[in-house]
Amino acid sequence: MRKLNIAIVGLGNIGSYLFKFLNKNKKFLTEKNNCVPVIKYVSAKNKKKKRKIKIKSDQWVNNYLDLTKLKDVDLIIELIGGCEGPAKKLVFNALKNKKHVVTANKALIAKYGDKLSKIAEKNKVNLEFEAAVCGGVPIIRSLKEGLIANKISKIYGIFNGTSNYILSTMDKQNKSFNFVLNKAKDLGYAESNPSTDLNGDDVAAKLKILSSLCFNSFLNHNIYVEGIKEIDRNDIDNANKLGYKVKLLGYAEKINNKIYQRVHPTLIKKSSYVAGIDGVLNAVIVEGKPVGQSTIQGEGAGPSATTSALVSDISSILRGNIKFPFSLSEKERKKIKYSTIDERLFAAYLKFEVLDKPGVLSNITSVFSKNKVSIERLVQNPDKGKKISTIIIITYNTKNKYLKRIINEITKKNFIKKKPKLIRIDNN
């Protein structure tokens, strides 16, 4: 029976879970893949740290980079994290030395995926990263295989469980952003420093990878990114009254042969599928021909869901499937034009807190009319005690650049009490 010698680098929650899982399921995985997965070596920053796994003394390697040179290593699993430093060194060196690589590192793949893919292709080894994008949702393998026939026009969805937990809990329990964020930290749904989850960067990295796979293109960093930090309870209440939920969505779409990539809070109809995805779940919706619409939903993160993804990649290598990391060879990947969202049409929700005095409303609406943006609905709620008033405006479809102009122009007005807010609407 063939065997595959594996080295795991990084033994945090995920690395330790994977170590246990591979040991426990060796027979099962051997039967399914006709090849024995052997954990030959492990390496991590701190040898003395207490871990709930039994590492044999001859399994431990002090210098993780040595693994890239050892003859009895076939596959290196990188679970260090971060797009620079040790993770980058390890993966580049591993591929250069003709080792297969499996990684859960979305930041690394989003940044260096094209370069890494070129080395993997040249050296005929695998570089697999199912675990980098929505752990329990087998979207990468589905794009590469199950949906391979399709010309994809759009991929979108909920790619960050932390943000989705915060927004859906703020809504259901009527609590503030900070209250829910602290609860998420207590429950282990948010890291102690949750900034990449909340500012949209985590979604952006995943979206770049998916976009490249969907459109057979190189990775591209032309992407609009906005997180959820400025969403408050009042926005969620207003959205509800208007028939919407607020979700942090990532979109990559092809319109007239240009790709638009964007991540931002979105008002989406309550009756839509995505509006019903609550808590830490992830959901990915793919639109293409001939399949129509195909949707995959599951747990996005955590040791168990991530291990499911890592093991699917490991199994693919056990079976000896050498494939291009991005589905096509370097020379066949396309150079497609990526565009900013300036010219893209959006309906939008805008909120202005203003001094409650005569003339303000007409002043605001005149800015809309000057920029040729039509208003679908307008609601003014005065707070007589504070002498301020909140104006909510829902626009018809208009170019993003006009929305920006309106916000910039109105922000400067002296009757504005607070930074105006803009949330784009998805009416599909």
Place this chain on the structure above:
Amino acid sequence: MRKLNIAIVGLGNIGSYLFKFLNKNKKFLTEKNNCVPVIKYVSAKNKKKKRKIKIKSDQWVNNYLDLTKLKDVDLIIELIGGCEGPAKKLVFNALKNKKHVVTANKALIAKYGDKLSKIAEKNKVNLEFEAAVCGGVPIIRSLKEGLIANKISKIYGIFNGTSNYILSTMDKQNKSFNFVLNKAKDLGYAESNPSTDLNGDDVAAKLKILSSLCFNSFLNHNIYVEGIKEIDRNDIDNANKLGYKVKLLGYAEKINNKIYQRVHPTLIKKSSYVAGIDGVLNAVIVEGKPVGQSTIQGEGAGPSATTSALVSDISSILRGNIKFPFSLSEKERKKIKYSTIDERLFAAYLKFEVLDKPGVLSNITSVFSKNKVSIERLVQNPDKGKKISTIIIITYNTKNKYLKRIINEITKKNFIKKKPKLIRIDNN
């Protein structure tokens, strides 16, 4: 460049669509799979039938069985349908003659899949059937690859678009079964003879295939099957009032190392994911460790969704991935015990139409109490004009055999005006 010679047998809607698709996307599929798909031959029942595809004269073969012997055929795509006759002959002969086979034929695979798989394994050729189960939902490839790490405990969902269209349209438009069935026929959502869609057999065939893949077992025909023909508007209204939707669901689940397979109309909570799947969509929910719950949703049938599935199978063969049809080799597939649902617990909705006279209600409830089945809710609606009364009973969890006993016993009573009805409830 390598090439793969393909023969398509059966040129109905799906065969014709696939023929056009492969011709149009030859370059794209070659780039993705490093192998050229060549439609070498086609065959169908009636050569003279008008089709909207351009078949070259040297592509047509009169006797489809000749294709299994031609040296310049590598892959046969079977799109004839039916589990006996020509389809069976073609697929058995193709595999025996070491041709790869791709099929959309669920009835054939559900019945002869184990025998066919054995021949494919012996002859080291592929037998692929993604298109046999929920066309636009890449569930088979997901089970074999994306979710390969998982010990699956349950798979369930909506596997028949026709039935789902009928039930959801009866609900939304408040129309009768027959009215909606005729509409479905007009729209092409139901065949002129829709019996296998309506009696549950179509779901049963898909479920047997999925069950075998999930539990690494042989195909098993111990399955409870009940269709939707007896569901009327009144049941749907009653369900709504009680907070449920009526769906035709298929379930395969492992409980105490026994597998239960069942297909039946089910009352499922309105707030559940499955209750929100309307129209001709299919949805498959997989529960397993370590992934938790993973869900895939998409169009279940029709030429375009089916072609997406067929081409994913063809691509897998183009790339030269020889795999066991059911993921494991013959000798490693398990013999697991399959059980009838007699001992399984269900809550249930029961409806009795009775003569409106004294003593009936206590007579009915005494049958429940004799069989030790607890009643959670009871609603009696008298129709004074007709002197009949409808009694709806919702039970607590109880063994299926007791529910059957109650129905059998009460059916014989002389106060019963109409065949009593039983719909199982899924409270998850």
